[in-house]
Amino acid sequence: MQLYNKLSAKEREKLLEQAGEERLTLSFYQYAKIGNPHLFRNHLFITWHEQDVLGRIYVAHEGINAQLSVPAKRFIDFKQFLDGIYFLKDVRLNIAIEQDLKSFLKLKVKVRDKIVADGLNDATFDVTNIGTHVDALKFNELIDDPNVVLVDMRNHYESEIGHFKNAITPDVDTFRDSLDIIENNLKDYKEDKKLVMYCTGGIRCEKASAYYKHKGFKNVFQLEGGIIEYARQVENQGLENKFIGKNFVFDHRRGERITDDVISHCHQCGEPCDTHTNCANEACHLLFIQCEKCAVAMENCCSSECIEIIHLPEDEQKRLRQGIPNSNKIFKKGRSEKLKFKK
Numbered sequence: 265m266q267l268y269n270k271l272s273a274k275e276r277e278k279l280l281e282q283a284g285e286e287r288l289t290l291s292f293y294q295y296a297k298i299g300n301p302h303l304f305r306n307h308l309f310i311t312w313h314e315q316d317v318l319g320r321i322y323v324a325h326e327g328i329n330a331q332l333s334v335p336a337k338r339f340i341d342f343k344q345f346l347d348g349i350y351f352l353k354d355v356r357l358n359i360a361i362e363q364d365l366k367s368f369l370k371l372k373v374k375v376r377d378k379i380v381a382d383g384l385n386d387a388t389f390d391v392t393n394i395g396t397h398v399d400a401l402k403f404n405e406l407i408d409d410p411n412v413v414l415v416d417m418r419n420h421y422e423s424e425i426g427h428f429k430n431a432i433t434p435d436v437d438t439f440r441d442s443l444d445i446i447e448n449n450l451k452d453y454k455e456d457k458k459l460v461m462y463c464t465g466g467i468r469c470e471k472a473s474a475y476y477k478h479k480g481f482k483n484v485f486q487l488e489g490g491i492i493e494y495a496r497q498v499e500n501q502g503l504e505n506k507f508i509g510k511n512f513v514f515d516h517r518r519g520e521r522i523t524d525d526v527i528s529h530c531h532q533c534g535e536p537c538d539t540h541t542n543c544a545n546e547a548c549h550l551l552f553i554q555c556e557k558c559a560v561a562m563e564n565c566c567s568s569e570c571i572e573i574i575h576l577p578e579d580e581q582k583r584l585r586q587g588i589p590n591s592n593k594i595f596k597k598g599r600s601e602k603l604k605f606k607k
């Protein structure tokens with residue numbers, strides 16, 4: 265029985281192009297007690313592999329967090345399979361607005377300690393005492409209230425290309441860092457202000473809202489389904505859209521355009537641009553914003569050093585990478601002194 269990928273990303277890309285069939289990019293999460301995450305993981309992999317589902321899925325004792333691409337014609341099967349799992353019955357599926365055939369090129373189902381790396385010790389607070397969920401309509405009303413503090417729970421490279429008007433966007437690399445910074449900034453408002461938070465698909469707010477309530481914030485609200493679901497509701501219900509720019513997403517597309525505003529700049533030349541890319545040097549893989557002109561001039565690299573490396577023979581590049589564990593973790597996401605226009 266096959267429990268792991270056999271095709272490389274390149275081979276998969278070719279197959280997808282040849283097949284040309286419609287796919288749906290979607291995500292969902294659920295906090296639930298899972299007794300044996302490994303067994304559950306294998307169950308998911310076997311079924312989804314058979315259904316030609318691709319994506320990145322994390323399974324832990326605390327639940328599941330999944331980002332997927334599903335063949336449109338297998339969607340009914342996929343949905344039935346989910347509904348057959350008691351804690352996933354009628355789980356909200358966040359369906360991406362912009363569809364891309366190649367949003368995911370592999371099926372990776374991983375067992376982790378947690379479904380979001382939040383760095384929190386869950387035993388120290390009541391994780392079920394979460395904030396009040398609000399939909400797009402209520403969220404729009406709330407954030408007009410002068411008594412509201414609106415907080416973006418995402419990292420700097422995400423809010424840089426798009427965020428809600430008037431939101432606090434902490435300049436952080438990790439979710440854990442943002443929790444402390446926000447608490448510190450807002451400590452005088454715990455009693456009287458309403459704390460309203462949002463993230464990409466809602467999952468980070470599930471923990472953050474419980475954490476802030478534990479820390480003494482009295483009025484905590486969270487955007488249900490995050491920016492993805494907000495954009496869908498705004499479109500379907502003809503509501504005012506208070507988000508500007510692009511929603512950063514964690515798949516091949518890297519961003520989903522919500523409005524035409526381009527609020528960020530190319531990190532190499534400073535021109536308006538909101539397209540993320542990863543440095544073409546495998547050993548670097550830095551995530552940064554690069555315009556088309558710079559992509560050509562810099563050969564998709566972040567620096568002249570990286571250009572030199574990609575011109576070396578593959579064997580030589582491999583030799584240089586040796587002994588450097590997990591190379592793309594060495595660089596902080598989206599930060600490098602070599603990028604002239606990265607604040």
Ligand SMILES: [Zn+2]
Pocket residue numbers: 530531532533534535554555556557558559
């Ligand atoms: Zn540029």
Ligand SMILES: [Zn+2]
Pocket residue numbers: 543544545548549550565566567570
């Ligand atoms: Zn680089």
